[in-house]
Amino acid sequence: MKKKGIWVIIIVILVAGAVFMVNRSYTTEKPIKAMYISDEEDNSLMVDQDTGNIFTVTMPDKILDKNGKEISKEELKNGNIVAIYGDGIMLESYPGQYPGVTKIKVLKEGKTSDADQYQELLDQIYPGKDPAELPYLNICYTTSYGEVSEALPAAQGGYSWKYTGKGGTVQEIAGDSTPVTNWKDISDVNIEKMTDMELLFDTTPEKIIVTAFPAELIGEADPVAGAEVETEKAENKYILKDVRENMLYLIRGEWENGWVEYGFKVAGYDKG
Structure with missing residues (x-):
């Protein structure tokens, strides 16, 4: 990824x-x-x-x-x-x-x-962005340990994207969309309790769909269906509600140019 x-x-x-x-x-x-x-x-x-x-x-x-x-x-x-x-x-x-x-x-x-x-x-x-560059996503959250805000880049998965290249020609690129449970390179977030997180895209998507999977399914090539998670949109950001420990989250962003998938894993702090 x-x-x-x-x-x-x-x-x-x-x-x-x-x-x-x-x-x-x-x-x-x-x-x-x-x-x-x-x-x-x-x-x-x-x-x-x-x-x-x-x-x-x-x-x-x-x-x-x-x-x-x-x-x-x-x-x-x-x-x-x-x-x-x-x-x-x-x-x-x-x-x-x-x-x-x-x-x-x-x-x-x-x-x-x-x-x-x-x-x-x-x-x-803010130099001009390459039209072929896919949007990226950062997850922003506040830990209860020390009340420190952190920003973490989400891993990128499958995508389908089109853009206007040199000479005005329309180009299309695509990447394989494997189940998020099978991603090899995925970001880890540590939280102590259920919390809300901000999803900060460099280019705000028109729509997002967030699906949660139990972390125990990591490694499964064909996992059972996950549960869709509630989100709220506020200006140029989305709020992911009630993020829980030991879960895997898949975010699908949709733009006029296409779609991109992102993912991150949530674990709890070691309280021992």
Whole structure:
């Protein structure tokens, strides 16, 4: 199985003559004051106005303008200064990742020219994606041990994908879809109790189907049918509900271009 890299790949970029990595926890009482910057491909970054740190956010359902009126993500403008509320946990990467955002409020409507200084940085972090590259998936969860958020790349299984190549010709690629119980290379997640997990795709699918199998079926070439698991969609992410120990999860994402399967295994922490 082919494993994709972390959703925001750790890269080294020279910024103002120094290379740095975001690795900090914010308090939940005080929001982060940041500048919003984005490009035409709907990629975006936040720039902490106190520290200068660069990070990405998982957009919340609740986004407010400076008058407190609810707006959509598309209504945020380059250069806006916003207050970002959430659980305060920043994932360790560069740029940082803040998946636990609960609310964003516009404090000041900045000018597009204010964000121009960051355009080159945005282009470096989000280079144009190869149309032949399949979407990838990361699983984000919070452990009760130390309350640390973690992001784990899901293993990739079968797929069927089409894209427009050079010269405008439509290309099609496909990979064998073997049962997830028979995958040789699959990601392991350790949890202490039943929990919800965020499924973070780099390109949000139109639909997902999640099926759970008992981990005891690993190695079975023709396993019994699994049970479909409840999910919720919130903006550009999906929430996988009630993830349990000793289970194997198969996620099928469906896009206009085709479908891709992903999987991960859940075990419990050794309590001995």
